[in-house]
Every structure is written in structure tokens, then in C-alpha cells.
Amino acid sequence: MSEGPDRTPPRDALVRASSSLVMLEVEGRTASGFIATPEGHLVTSLHAVAGARSISAVMSDGVRSEVVQVVAMDERRDLAVLRLPLPDMVPALPLGRGPLPAEGESVYVLRAVAGPAPEVRSLEVRAVQVLGDWLTLMELTRTISEQASGAPVMDSRGVVVGVATAALANGRSLGLVIPSRYVLPMLRAMVTAPLAALEAPRRRAGRVRQVPQHPLSMLEGASPDALESIASTLGQAINVGAPAYNRGDVEGCYRLYARTAEQLIDERGDCPGAQRALRDGLLRCGELSDLDDRAWALRDVFDGLLDVIQRCLQARPAVTAPGRKPPPKRLLN
Incomplete structure (x- = not known):
């Protein structure tokens, strides 16, 4: 790893970028952002501003401005585009x-x-x-x-x-x-919303996850091919279900997760530990009345299985053939 002041982009690029940077003061904490268009579109991370009731933007010359509009949010990719009240207030950083x-x-x-x-x-x-x-x-x-x-x-x-x-x-x-x-399409949004729009992602981000931590022994006897097949099926379900959830189709997300769990229970007799975890997850969903809670309950089950499968495959390098794909990483929800 290299890190140090002697390795930097061209100086003229840094000088141009410096005046486009914005320090965000968000209710007692700070985050970073930058202006991406002459119209004052301000790009930042969604989690840094989620739930904020007030946001102050401090420019490099010390000028301060209150941010009052939300242009676009992308929860899947942790991106937010806000807008300063005055265009051309800060140079845009392409x-x-x-x-x-x-x-x-x-x-x-x-x-x-x-x-x-x-x-x-x-x-x-x-x-x-x-x-x-x-x-x-x-x-x-x-x-x-x-x-x-x-x-x-x-x-x-x-x-x-x-x-x-x-x-x-x-x-x-x-x-x-x-x-x-992923930011470029967000800059083309034509409708703005008040800061209150940031409250919904804060509520979802504040949900207490209950991802189980399974011991490796639960996968004893399962082959690497079986584990990778299960991980692939779970990953595909998440990659379809999570966007559906973020669009507001909570029921569609839950139904997909439930069908995926039922499919794996029927087909993966070669991995009884995974079957058992999925059955337990479906039984827990039966005790929940809210579709949102059900969707997250199965997502927790899926993430717990993906985690133990990844750890299991990493613990058995001699069995895993060269070139075999590892299960997908869960870096962002």
C-alpha cells in the first residue's frame, strides 16, 4: 500500500477541484460533497445526510449556505444529490x-x-x-x-x-x-423534494439487522459446488429483490425471497444445514404480520447463509478448484 503526499494527481486538476469541494455540517457531524453542475447539484453519500433536518454547506472560501432541496437519492448505491439555493455559487467539478x-x-x-x-x-x-x-x-x-x-x-x-x-x-x-x-443519471432529475425526503432512508438504515452467525459445522458434508450454487441463487434473488424493495415493491421483494427459500429447501438435500436455516426463516416470517418485516427477516437469513458459505469456502482452499468463483460479497444493502 502506498500513501503519501508525493503521489498526487496533476496540480492544476487539484486546484480546479478545490473550489468545487463542499464540507457538509449535518447536525453536529461533518461529511464531504462536491458541486457537479453549474445549477448547484451537490453530490454526497446518502448515509451521511439521511434523516437530516438541516444541512449547512461550507465552501472552500468559507461562504456558508443552507441546503433545502433534495434532487435524487439512490439507496442501493449510497448516493444523494442535493441542490444549493443559488446556481453558479461554486464551480462545477465534471x-x-x-x-x-x-x-x-x-x-x-x-x-x-x-x-x-x-x-x-x-x-x-x-x-x-x-x-x-x-x-x-x-x-x-x-x-x-x-x-x-x-x-x-x-x-x-x-x-x-x-x-x-x-x-x-x-x-x-x-x-x-x-x-x-451512477451519479450522472441522478443529475438529470427534474423534480426536487424538501429535506424531509431524507427521513425515509434514515428509518430503513436504522433497522436492527438480525443476521445469524452460523458455525462452519452447519455446512459439514456439503460440496463446494453445492455451496457455490446456493450462494449464486441467493445472490441473484437479492440482486432482483433489493431493487424492487427500493422502488417500493415490498410485497414483490418478499414473495421473491420466499420462493427462493422454498426452491432451495426442495432442491438442496445435499446441504441440510442450509435447508434448516431457510425453514427456520420461513417459520419466523409466519409469525410476522408486516410485509416489510418479513422481507427483512428473509434477507437476514440469506445474508447469514452467504456469510457462512464464504467463510467455509475460504477455510477449504485445497478443495476449491482454481478459477472457481467465490460467492458474491455483500458490501452494500
Whole structure:
């Protein structure tokens, strides 16, 4: 891992970017953001502003402005676009449209701080993760601070390739970069909403997850092929069900998860531990009256199985053939 002040993008790119950075003051905490259009569209991480009743944007020259409009939110990719009340208040920082940096390449997180010069942190790309059709992201070699969530990320040419976000996966802190291509469609939204629109994602983010921590022994006797097949089926269900849930189709999400659980119970007699976990999950759903609670109950079951399958396959490297795909990582909900 390399990190240091001697490895930075071109100086002129940093100078241009500095005036576009915004430090967000969100009810006693800070986050980062940047202006992406002349109309005042402000890009940041959704989790950094979710539930906020007031947001102050502090520009690099110290000018302060209250943010009162929400342009777009993407819960799946942890992105939010807000709007400053006055256009042309801050220069726009154009987003790149080209390919992502590859594994091992350096990127630069530009965090807005008090004063004209940003904090520039050099990190390497650990991996480019493809989580399905809905998301490809970059995982960094080190974590980033929560205050850097929403910061623009540059490549060595000075092109903004994405938005930094601090995340958790299986209890582990991660530094991630959400590519710019997911932000671009959000900038075209024509309808704005008040800050109260940020309350719904806060409620969902505040849900207490009950993901079971299974022992490896529950998968004893199951072959790697069987485990990977189960993980693939669960991952496909999540990649379809989660977007449906985020669109408001909670019932469709739950029905898909329930059908997937029933299918695996019927077909995977070669993995009784997984069958048992899925049966228990369906029985628990029968005790819940709310569809939202049912959908999350099965999602917790799925994530618990994905976690134990991943740990099991990692613990048996001699059995796993070279080139075999690992089960999908759950980096973002």
C-alpha cells in the first residue's frame, strides 16, 4: 500500500477541484460533497445526510449556505444529490465517463476541510468488485474516515472516477468508491423534494439487522459446488429483490425471497444445514404480520447463509478448484 503526499494527481486538476469541494455540517457531524453542475447539484453519500433536518454547506472560501432541496437519492448505491439555493455559487467539478482504475492503481480522495486546501489521501485499489448488474465498485486498500464519505475520488490523470464512501461488510470497515457513471443519471432529475425526503432512508438504515452467525459445522458434508450454487441463487434473488424493495415493491421483494427459500429447501438435500436455516426463516416470517418485516427477516437469513458459505469456502482452499468463483460479497444493502 502506498500513501503519501508525493503521489498526487496533476496540480492544476487539484486546484480546479478545490473550489468545487463542499464540507457538509449535518447536525453536529461533518461529511464531504462536491458541486457537479453549474445549477448547484451537490453530490454526497446518502448515509451521511439521511434523516437530516438541516444541512449547512461550507465552501472552500468559507461562504456558508443552507441546503433545502433534495434532487435524487439512490439507496442501493449510497448516493444523494442535493441542490444549493443559488446556481453558479461554486464551480462545477465534471465527472469522468471513462473506465475505472484497475487493481493496484492509485486513486486520490479529496476531502473538504475548513480552509481552501483539501485533504488529499492517496490509496490503491484493492479490487474492482462486480456485485451484479446493479453495481460495480472499487474497494480500497484502506478504510476512509466517515467525514470523507461523499468526497470525490480522482485517478492519476485528475479525472473524477467516483464518490468515496465508508461502509461495513460482515462487521469489517471498508473504503469504497462508487463510480461516477451512477451519479450522472441522478443529475438529470427534474423534480426536487424538501429535506424531509431524507427521513425515509434514515428509518430503513436504522433497522436492527438480525443476521445469524452460523458455525462452519452447519455446512459439514456439503460440496463446494453445492455451496457455490446456493450462494449464486441467493445472490441473484437479492440482486432482483433489493431493487424492487427500493422502488417500493415490498410485497414483490418478499414473495421473491420466499420462493427462493422454498426452491432451495426442495432442491438442496445435499446441504441440510442450509435447508434448516431457510425453514427456520420461513417459520419466523409466519409469525410476522408486516410485509416489510418479513422481507427483512428473509434477507437476514440469506445474508447469514452467504456469510457462512464464504467463510467455509475460504477455510477449504485445497478443495476449491482454481478459477472457481467465490460467492458474491455483500458490501452494500
